[in-house]
Amino acid sequence: MKMRAARMHGYKRPLQLEEVPVPVPGPEEVLVKVGGAGMCRTDYQLIDGYFADGVANNFPITPGHEIAGWVDSIGSAVPPSAGLSEGDQVVVFGPWGDGSCRQCHGGNEQLCAHGVWAGFGPHGGYQEYLPVHHRYLIGVPAGGALSPPNLAPLTDAGLTPYRGLKKLRAGGHLGPGRTLAVTGVGGLGSYGTQYARLLGGGATVVALGRSDEKLRLALDNGADHVVNVRGKPPEAVASELERLTGRGEFDAVLDCAGAEDSIRLAFALLAAEGAVASVGLIGNRVDIPLFPLVSREYTYYGSFWGNFNDLTEVLALAVAGQIKDAVTRVRFEEVNETLDAIGRGDIIGRAVIVYD
Numbered sequence: 001m002k003m004r005a006a007r008m009h010g011y012k013r014p015l016q017l018e019e020v021p022v023p024v025p026g027p028e029e030v031l032v033k034v035g036g037a038g039m040c041r042t043d044y045q046l047i048d049g050y051f052a053d054g055v056a057n058n059f060p061i062t063p064g065h066e067i068a069g070w071v072d073s074i075g076s077a078v079p080p081s082a083g084l085s086e087g088d089q090v091v092v093f094g095p096w097g098d099g100s101c102r103q104c105h106g107g108n109e110q111l112c113a114h115g116v117w118a119g120f121g122p123h124g125g126y127q128e129y130l131p132v133h134h135r136y137l138i139g140v141p142a143g144g145a146l147s148p149p150n151l152a153p154l155t156d157a158g159l160t161p162y163r164g165l166k167k168l169r170a171g172g173h174l175g176p177g178r179t180l181a182v183t184g185v186g187g188l189g190s191y192g193t194q195y196a197r198l199l200g201g202g203a204t205v206v207a208l209g210r211s212d213e214k215l216r217l218a219l220d221n222g223a224d225h226v227v228n229v230r231g232k233p234p235e236a237v238a239s240e241l242e243r244l245t246g247r248g249e250f251d252a253v254l255d256c257a258g259a260e261d262s263i264r265l266a267f268a269l270l271a272a273e274g275a276v277a278s279v280g281l282i283g284n285r286v287d288i289p290l291f292p293l294v295s296r297e298y299t300y301y302g303s304f305w306g307n308f309n310d311l312t313e314v315l316a317l318a319v320a321g322q323i324k325d326a327v328t329r330v331r332f333e334e335v336n337e338t339l340d341a342i343g344r345g346d347i348i349g350r351a352v353i354v355y356d
Helices: 041-048 148-155 160-170 187-199 212-220 234-245 260-268 290-295 308-319 332-344
Strands: 002-007 016-021 029-039 066-074 089-092 129-133 137-139 179-183 204-209 225-228 250-255 270-278 299-302 327-331 350-354
Touching (some): 016 332, 029 332, 041 332, 160 250, 160 299, 160 308, 179 187, 204 212, 204 234, 225 234, 327 332
Parallel strands (some): 179 250, 204 225, 270 299
Antiparallel strands (some): 029 129, 089 137
16 A cells, blocks of 8 residues: 655755555554644754754655644554544654653653654654554544644644743743743744733733734734834834833743844843743754843743643643634645745745645
8 A cells, every 4th residue: 555755865855755655553553644744844944954963864754743633553552541443533742752761751752862753754744644652642532623734733833832831931930010922923933922821821922023924813813912023123122012011121032933033132122030932943053142141140941842741731722722723734745835935934824734
């Protein structure tokens, strides 16, 4: 039996659209029929070579770490306690740890030094079927917005900013009278703005971006105010912020861009004892002044992806109808042109590959 797969055979090349054999799942694995594969900027960066020095890859690689679909078949050693049956709708938790290190035992398999990630090897969502160990599947009831194309982005775009917001909340940086900024209102930021409203504890939410269209979506997703920062120095942004909120600074910033200029802007506008949580990865370095970091007692959180329990919380919000999405469905044949659009920043919300 054959399936369609979009595979990397080298860096900085278009994906090859191929027909390959459907993989055979192992005894403890489940074969998932992919119903939606989110297209992340990380996929574009993977192809462009961003991770070449940090992640060991053997070609061909099938990208796609945001995956939802249905159980197609179940391995012989999958225990009944997994609660999985053929036809069940599931989402895939993408970081697969070795199960034995301190991080795995603590529940943070996304930080495992010896683990692998779905979509960074032979099996990712850019193919119609993939084998997944039963431990990394979460069943979700079907119906309405709870369909694979809507659920797939929650496994990264919806998960990553959620963990970052939890860190800001746990650090005591949110609450009434505080101002919380979300920078980079693209794929991650569209969810991050919603979490800022849900988890902010009454903080005023301000979305920063470079596209008026994306900022309008941020308003729809719960932002109190938006500021287009394109071409504006920090002083101009502070002036506009003061006009909107009465204060020209932030108590906390969720940076969903990860660009050097967005991180510099965040720290330039940070109040004393303020905090920045970085979850985006557009750039590859941080350049901020040291003295204000120390003298104003700033906190800088790195926050990577999310753990299994974080994802169950995100999915619970989705089941409760508390998360909105902006999904563009992409046909398999449109994968390469859509990746180019993602690289240019042209996609509003999340692009998701569908096969039917």
